[in-house]
Amino acid sequence: MRRNRRLLSLLAAFSLVGTAIVAVTTLAAAPAQAAPVTIPNGTQFTDTNGNVLHAHGGGVLKVGDYYYWFGENRNANNTFRAVSVYRSTNLRDWEFRNNVLTQASASELQTANIERPKVVYNASTGRYVMWMHKENGSDYGEARAAVASSATVDGTYTYHGSFRPLGNMSRDITLYNDGGTAYMVSAGDENRDLLIYRLTADYLTVATLVGNFWNDGNREAPALFKRGSTYFMLTSGLTGWSPNQARYATASSISGPWTGMTNVADSTTFRSQSAFVLPIQGTSTTSYLYLGDRWAGAWGGPANDSQYVWLPIAFPSATTMSLTWYPTITIDAATGTVTGEASSSYRITNRNSGKVIDVLDRAVTDNAEVRQWSWNGGTNQKWEFRDAGSGYFRIVNQNSGKCLDVANASTANNANVVQYTCGGGTNQQWQWVATGDYYQLRARHSGKCLDVVSSGTADGTDITQYTCGTGTNQQWTRSQS
Template sequence: MSGKKYLIRVASAVVFGLLTSSAIADLKPIESGKDWLDTNGKLINAHGGTLFQAEETYYWIGQDRTQNSNLFNALNCYSSNDLTTWTFENQVMTSKRNTELPSDVIIARPKVIYNQLTDSFVMWFKYRRPGGIEPNMRAGVASSETPCGDYHVESVFFPTADRVAHYAGDNALYADENGKGYYVLSSIGELKDGEMGVLTEGQIMRRLKIFEMTPDFRNIQKLVYDFPVETVHKEQREAPGIVKMGDTYILFSSGTMAWRPNQQKYSTAPAMTGPWSIWKNIGDETAYGSQTAFIIPVVGDQKTTYIYAADRHEADNLIDSRYVWLPIQKGKNGELRLQWIDQWTMDTETGEWLITQ
């Protein structure tokens, strides 16, 4: 290990709403759905990914779709100090370098979390062979000593706790202030002992589960919350994104409509172990044509703002997929709100944001 202990910033204060500081009006705006270019003038390719902060730098890792395919090509990493100017740093995983990951599989939803015990950045990702639900919907774990370094695959497996294995779908990671790490999983079912690939429920029934991870964040050790089964297919949940706002944990998710835009919802809880509230709608019925990827806490020296960060998938032409980032606001009754904003500006130093057009 490098021996360098990274300072990972965690949001603890919660502030919502539009601020009117004129000082941020000159900063580069965020324009959802537009072509976002890196400092080399190339489209940012980091789909279904993760964003985290180490020291004073933000890092964004996601799926590369330059081959216009969902099959594994690479996972890209970008860095930024202001959330708008992004520099390409590295292809942290590639089909050529990571030969344990065949190029005919889907490697998606990479999520990264810093582990202080091992002084390493730990990535969990979704591993799936396209076509059917054969026993290939697994999770993968990789790690790197630096945020944008080469991530080395450590294992590909069915997450198992209390002798129950789970199909691994979309995921999210969260590290609490006490050092505990959590794995949020959207799974289509459990696996019977000795019969990998057989659903114990007899049918696909996607549901969200929360697991406490082992201290090194490389595995799960116990189930701490199991969301109730939704019998209506479109109400089943995937694409989780987790954040803590003040003393409340907020879990965002999408309906299981593949890449078709649908109503995003959120649930709240006083602890990762629950109890979690009923799902509440946020944004319009299509989340402005997007699906949750992650939530960005921007901890400034004056305010804390939370950003809904999502993908706008173009299933028929994946290379045309874009991003939707919008500030999360708080209504009069305490509910969370998303409104479409054509152009807005984020000041990462102060934590303030402003509609600029």
């Protein structure tokens, strides 16, 4: 009997130790508490492995402590490669998880365009359901909605096919889960109409048309969200890849009545198009984050070269919203606060000529020439200094959102200086080095200085890099513009 008691005591002790080990293991596996992070705007993002992040036209779903970001990952010819998903606790550091839908998922996806994937969770079926816009890969004549689902948020999704909901054309899509009842919004009738559908209980197809509230409104890129008792529908106009004026409508019920459309942001929505609005609910507040795409098609590039624009939405009243441009934003996912850093743009003036650094012809394309020109106040002559770490800056053109770049990362004298999509290259990182009352701009990769060729003083004189010296054609000042 005494031996049995001793055995029971030992078993109890081992049980406590095992429980402690499980508890420690569980704690170790939990994600770290999110801390405030700063995110640059108008750039490509990279994942935690340093690869360019492809979640274009996408949406975000929070599951537990993680935000999951789904989006388009395209081939060089803009056709469908995959729907990729990434996850993050702080909305800056994104871990690639999976290509949840690929060309191999179904025969009709082998030559297709898949755009604007959005995912919601169906609590009654325990499945994650994705809706997206599907085309045939060669034109935009199909105008179909497609559906897929999975038992896990970042697992392989089963493709359920594509169709025209209730016989209507369906292009740009978004989803909204309103307390268990799900809705799909899509552009129909050659993008002239914006239709709201209620989904069936399993979210796999359309149950009914709630309404066509903007007949012949010519709106696309819908993003539907609710704040308090007000629903907001944020949309874009129809200008192809080129950005345009965002507009929004409000209602106290998804079934309407909806207001007319009201302008928000500037005339190009800061050169972006709406993709999604993400509520960030924290311990202190709930903020609403505008997620937009700066499509590379606007400057002739492939979709996978597109950039992201994320901005906090302000609400002057319960039924109005506003967007302000910020070059960087700070997100505290734990408290739910999102703040923007006020834009500081500069004109950068050469000591020798008195002229400023200018992107020729206000171009927004990669490799556009950077020259000197007389100051005229244009946004192509205004530059933002963005911290790149270790005392270096990326110098970003306000007009194009592109970076001051030594072409092809050359280290040679007279290597051309252009603008190019911002990335991680040290040929886009510059040190602002004092030389008396003036400054040199030294390229990190080469150690050479930004130089006005042959000390020219005429408009249009080229700017290159050259071995640093004492010439005033390598000396600059900056002043807020």
